[in-house]
Amino acid sequence: MDLETEVDEIADGIFRLSTWVPDITERGFTFNQFLLTGDEPFLFHTGMRHLFPLVSQAIGRVIPLDTLRWISFGHLEADECGAMNLLLAAAPHAEVVHSPLAISLSLADMCDRAPVAAPEGGLDIGGHRLRFIATPHVPHNWESGLWFDETTATLLAGDLFTHSGRSPALTESDCVAPALAAEGLFHATGLTTNLVPTIERLAELKPTTLAIMHGSSHHGDGAAQLHALASGYTAMFGAS
DSSP: OOOOOOEEEEETTTTEEEEETSSTTTEEEEEEEEEEEESSOEEHHHHHHHHHHHHHHHTTTTOOGGOOOEOOSSSOOOHHHHTTTHHHHTTOOOEEEEEHHHHHIIHHHOOOOOEEETTTEEEEEEEEEEEEEEEEESSTTOOOEEETTTTTTEEEETTTTTOOOOOOOEEOOOOOHHHHHHHHOOOOOOOTTHHHHHHHHTTOOOOOOOEESSEEEEEOOOOHHHHHHHHHHHHHHHHH
8 A cells, every 4th residue: 555644734823744554553553743834844743754755745735845944743752753864855954952961961963964952932933833842751752842832822743633534634533442442552651759749740731732642633622631631541550
């Protein structure tokens, strides 16, 4: 089966680039990137290296690829940043932006162009105002961190709420039950003592859109979804 990458606008100026892969779980699995347009376009997740032709073409359907300015991701993993250097080569003014921790641990060595530390006062890309939020070990990896777009109240949620299957780009339906079912399948989340407090802290942002890396994005009461996810993990934590 030939793969294809679909492009959908899930919030004002935020585009979901989604590739459904059939061979992962019995229902398949989506790999999503999120492109924020503006004066300095921002890409969250790069996809794996082998998806670069599809993802780069999808970016080109929204903006000229060589105008991409910022590249970021939740943590270091192939589906999050595997095509990072291919994108740096294709977009001559692009820079990777992440936490100082991620830069010192890995990115200073891995990036073909020097990475930039996320500004403490936020990143204004012209049309979107982004704030980096460190989430160590949530859902996994020490350097993990997410971005919140204050302009559209969109949380770039990374691996949080991961669920399987081929699903619509945006839903108002519950994402928690599918996410907990996927957790039971993959066991990908670190059930640490800071897991629930971190998710509850994200709920305080009161997002109206959750841009989810694997599965449908969610529009509605994002805080309620995050509180419910925290409760679900509390039950798992107690059981473990």
